[in-house]
Amino acid sequence: MALFARRPVAPLEYTRKTWMRLWVGATLVFLYAPLLVLMVFSFNDSKRNVAWKGFTLKYYEKALNNDTLVEALVNSLTIAALATVVSVILGALAGVMLWRFRFPLKGAVEGVMSLPIIVPEICMGVAMLIFFAKVDWPTDLPWPLNLSAITIAHITFCFPFVAMVVRSRMASFNREQEEAAKDLGASEWATFRDILLPHMKPGLVAGALLAFTLSLDDFVITFFTSGPDTITFPVKVYSMVRFSVTPEVNAASTILILLTIALTAVALKLQGVKGIAETH
């Protein structure tokens, strides 16, 4: 009985209310059940993904031996890494600019910069396709230059997210800290390096995570901008699924999910979860 003889639930203690717990539970099931099923069935010893036939790792072996699938995964990771680095630099600069300076047409600049976030992906994809065709962007370059068109397209829609995150992070910056650093003799650059950058860091990490995951799983824009011989992971999975959903697809997806979770965990570890939470 000791379990039930607890102190009564206070009006604002929502986390101790049964209906709230049920609601949260239902949300979690809704969000994660499909992913869990996907992961579980990657170990299913059956060609078709309907009934559990026993545990096997053979589809992981098959996936890792599928050269085009591995190539697609490597391509995706390369694009994501490049796009993230460039987006973070561009986004940070844009974020600082929007936070720091007042200039004519600032509102317009801000609006135009967030366009890639609002414009439907399909339109972005078509626009990119037309653009790269118009400028006659070469498609037969050696790896990794053959990924340049996709990477550029990814940077275009990733960096505004970084800019937004960095800008909102900077809104909490106390300008007196900057003045204090200068007052103590620091140059403009030293002030940026020692004071602004440390404050910005959680925003940069959060922005990088956003950019990386956005780039990694982008299908539509990539589909339109990839050349005839370049393939990325989502595009490859799509083409595989067109034939049938085999556990191989599940295995490949599971690898990708685990990879993303691991990277996120590393980033959070580097930054401290508190810092990320402060950003929003």
Added chain:
Amino acid sequence: MSEADPIIQIRGVTKRFGKHTAVDNVSLDIKSGEFFVLLGPSGCGKTTLLRMIAGFELPTEGQILIDGQDMAGIPPNKRPVNMVFQSYAVFPHMSVAENVGYGLKIAGVGRAERDERVREALQLVSLGGFEDRKPDQMSGGQRQRVALARSLVMRPKVLLLDEPLSALDAKLRAQMQFELSDLQDKVGITFVTVTHDQDEALSMASRIAVMNKGDIAQLASPSDLYEYPANRFVADFVGSVNVFEGKLTLDEPDRAAVECPGLGKVYLNHGVTGPHGADVWIALRPEKIYLHVPGEGKAIRAAGQDAPEDHNLARGVIKGMSYLGDITLYEIKLDNGAMIRVSRPNLSRHDQEHFTWDDRVSMHWRADSPVVLLG
């Protein structure tokens, strides 16, 4: 350089933000080793003036010299002054030692000397042993000490403090007022402080410049400022005061009289050197008025009266009272309708019981208590 030489010379400095004039043609010398306070209501230009000394704002007109050197074109990071900011601006991602040592590190001071000077500076502000703390593990008062140490460790010629005590609670503020004065004595650095709090200014300053609308209303020592205010603004801003409009009817070297419609004839035992019949104002501090039950007056008058019979007397009815513990404040309606504020120290534990609402009282004040203001 001798003690009396000005360390800061402000010459005809004006600062405009668009159409708004924040500082209006201010000239001012701050002496070396002085605890100088810029006092004024918000928006009077005191912070702008301080920021111009630090180099964060540039004067529209005029010149600022620090230690004889013109500061035009010299950025904040090259000026021989350091500032303690209102928000303290302690760097949150650095430990206390890193915060205090930051300026030295930028200046290229070696590790060993830096550690030594950081330790000394922290000791100076009673934060010895806090080297490895992070600012978020400290109280507001402690963070302020870090900001102080961070500036003092640079051994500046002038330390600028922007509303240094405004974020502290009342008890701590009173304590820090003493500590800041002490500290200034110890390090011998010129302090220039901005504040809107007159108590703070009076208790710490060696000299105070009261600012109003970008202009210096009066520059004086704390006691001169309080006892000899130059104008109505200063009289009213520094401390509490009763002001009555009147006409100067008698002005001789050793006595003067002002006829106030609100207060009657006010007699002074010194001359005021104003034109006869001029419009003047009488300023009378609440604590300089004696309060009696009617009739009792005669005896007290005999004890210390220096005005002629029937002068510097008033009668009225108590309309408001606030008991503040150490003193009690009375709002009294004079017989001719004007209101006057009187404060009375509670010298015994029953003093506040002598007077109460609607009591008729009489008042008198010494002939050297009222101040005649010409503007």
